[in-house]
Amino acid sequence: MDLKTVIREVPDFPKPGIGFKDITTLLAHPPALHQVTEEFLARFRDAKVDAVLGIESRGFIFGAILAYRLNAAFVPVRKPGKLPAATISASYDLEYGTNVLHMHQDALRTGQRVLIIDDLLATGGTLQAACSLAAQLGAVVGGIGVVVELAFLKGRQKLAPHRVESLVVYESE
Numbered sequence: 001m002d003l004k005t006v007i008r009e010v011p012d013f014p015k016p017g018i019g020f021k022d023i024t025t026l027l028a029h030p031p032a033l034h035q036v037t038e039e040f041l042a043r044f045r046d047a048k049v050d051a052v053l054g055i056e057s058r059g060f061i062f063g064a065i066l067a068y069r070l071n072a073a074f075v076p077v078r079k080p081g082k083l084p085a086a087t088i089s090a091s092y093d094l095e096y097g098t099n100v101l102h103m104h105q106d107a108l109r110t111g112q113r114v115l116i117i118d119d120l121l122a123t124g125g126t127l128q129a130a131c132s133l134a135a136q137l138g139a140v141v142g143g144i145g146v147v148v149e150l151a152f153l154k155g156r157q158k159l160a161p162h163r164v165e166s167l168v169v170y171e172s173e
Helices: 030-047 056-070 126-138 155-159
Strands: 010-013 017-023 053-057 071-075 087-094 097-104 115-122 138-148 165-170
Touching: 010 097, 010 115, 017 056, 017 126, 030 053, 030 165, 053 056, 053 126, 056 126, 056 138, 071 097, 097 165, 115 126, 115 155, 115 165, 126 138, 126 155
Parallel strands: 053 071, 053 115, 115 138, 138 165
Antiparallel strands: 010 017, 087 097
């Protein structure tokens, strides 16, 4: 199935001029959710990852499913103040400022291979911060998977040399 047909576009959200790609409609469509899972598995089954990092919040959904299917650990990557134990952090730029991601400092070990999962690749800042968190703990990024890529924002370029797999690509706004 063409996954674009089950992704709702919400005009002017979160601000005028932006066409928000809403994947809640994909999540509510069991065949589409199954397809996303199977496509990610096909692309990353041989990556031999020890852990899947899911970025808050929609990355948790896909990341947990993939961790289970890949027989890997699931590691939540969260916004500030959400994790109960000691954390490490990485900041990243937004269009209008900066934000920070956190991960437990004992979530990974040196040499572990990780797969980073999120719903969207736009400018690449969030995924770049997740890569930085993995690197701080000595882990190796074995791949990055996203459901939607907004290619016109060129976020993929910030993630080089990492392997990036996107299931749905929008070439223009």
